[in-house]
Amino acid sequence: MSEVIALLSQMRWQDVADIALVTFVVYQVILMVRGTRAMHMLLGLGVVLVMLVVSKQLGLYTIGWLINSFLSSLILVVIILFQSDIRRALANIGTGSFFGSNIDHKSTIEEVVRASVNLATRMTGGLIVMERQIGLADYTGSGVDINADVSRDLLVQLFQTSGPLHDGAVVISRDKIEAARCVLPLAASLQLPRHLGTRHRAALGLSQETDAVCIVISEERGRVSLAVSGELKQDLEASALRDHLTQLIGEKQKKPPKWFISRPKSAETSE
Numbered sequence: 001m002s003e004v005i006a007l008l009s010q011m012r013w014q015d016v017a018d019i020a021l022v023t024f025v026v027y028q029v030i031l032m033v034r035g036t037r038a039m040h041m042l043l044g045l046g047v048v049l050v051m052l053v054v055s056k057q058l059g060l061y062t063i064g065w066l067i068n069s070f071l072s073s074l075i076l077v078v079i080i081l082f083q084s085d086i087r088r089a090l091a092n093i094g095t096g097s098f099f100g101s102n103i104d105h106k107s108t109i110e111e112v113v114r115a116s117v118n119l120a121t122r123m124t125g126g127l128i129v130m131e132r133q134i135g136l137a138d139y140t141g142s143g144v145d146i147n148a149d150v151s152r153d154l155l156v157q158l159f160q161t162s163g164p165l166h167d168g169a170v171v172i173s174r175d176k177i178e179a180a181r182c183v184l185p186l187a188a189s190l191q192l193p194r195h196l197g198t199r200h201r202a203a204l205g206l207s208q209e210t211d212a213v214c215i216v217i218s219e220e221r222g223r224v225s226l227a228v229s230g231e232l233k234q235d236l237e238a239s240a241l242r243d244h245l246t247q248l249i250g251e252k253q254k255k256p257p258k259w260f261i262s263r264p265k266s267a268e269t270s271e
């Protein structure tokens, strides 16, 4: 006991700050990976570490050497395995203010919901991306500038197959239709059921790379889906879509504070 007290009395404020920072980082990492594929990968790495210890204890030199060689490139392995999680976490930290925006997104959400329902009823395909904290300039740059107020009629018009801008995604940023015909990154096809094609893969892909909210209107099935944080919610009715969008975008007071890294979900799909 006295040793502990002696140790504590020797601690500098820098040590306390150091421990607090490490605790915070570890906590954030756990929040980020909890319930995701990354968690399973981390568990896998844990098993490899246990195997290393066991192989040392038992004098299994070859397997020990193999595991050692693998672990020596661990940083590289971690970066490759978790590249999209790391990218999103860094972008999350680096995005502007610590406070939510004061813009009222209610009418934007309503127009998006009405456009989505309208497109679905007409069996017209569409892909609408709503920017959140992470800027989407990389993707709007590939499209055609629009810079117009968000309205159901314009959104529906943009996706008419007879028009020149119907291919690709429409991006909404700060309650404006910023660009159309944008090309998005595709998620791996293995992450989606077979009946879903590139439109859904593009939505899922962008949602894995950024915190954007992607609404997909299926041309084949006339259904609306929502991709957020690498998760696809399929076959949403208007009220469910409105609720999700309001929760994700509309209610600024419900947004987590920016020091709280939002937890990416696994790339599984839910119906």
Ligand SMILES: Nc1ncnc2c1ncn2[C@@H]1O[C@H](COP(=O)(O)OP(=O)(O)OP(=O)(O)O)[C@@H](O)[C@H]1O
Residues within 6 Å of the ligand: 125, 126, 127, 166, 167, 168, 169, 182, 183, 184, 185, 186, 195, 196, 197, 198, 199, 200, 201, 202, 217, 218, 219, 220, 221
């Ligand atoms: N990388 C991309 N970024 C944005 N949009 C894309 C991308 N790739 C394909 N698309 C859009 O997806 C359309 C093709 O959709 P496809 O039929 O393959 O997808 P789907 O997921 O099966 O959807 P649907 O149910 O509407 O057919 C293209 O015409 C294009 O508009």
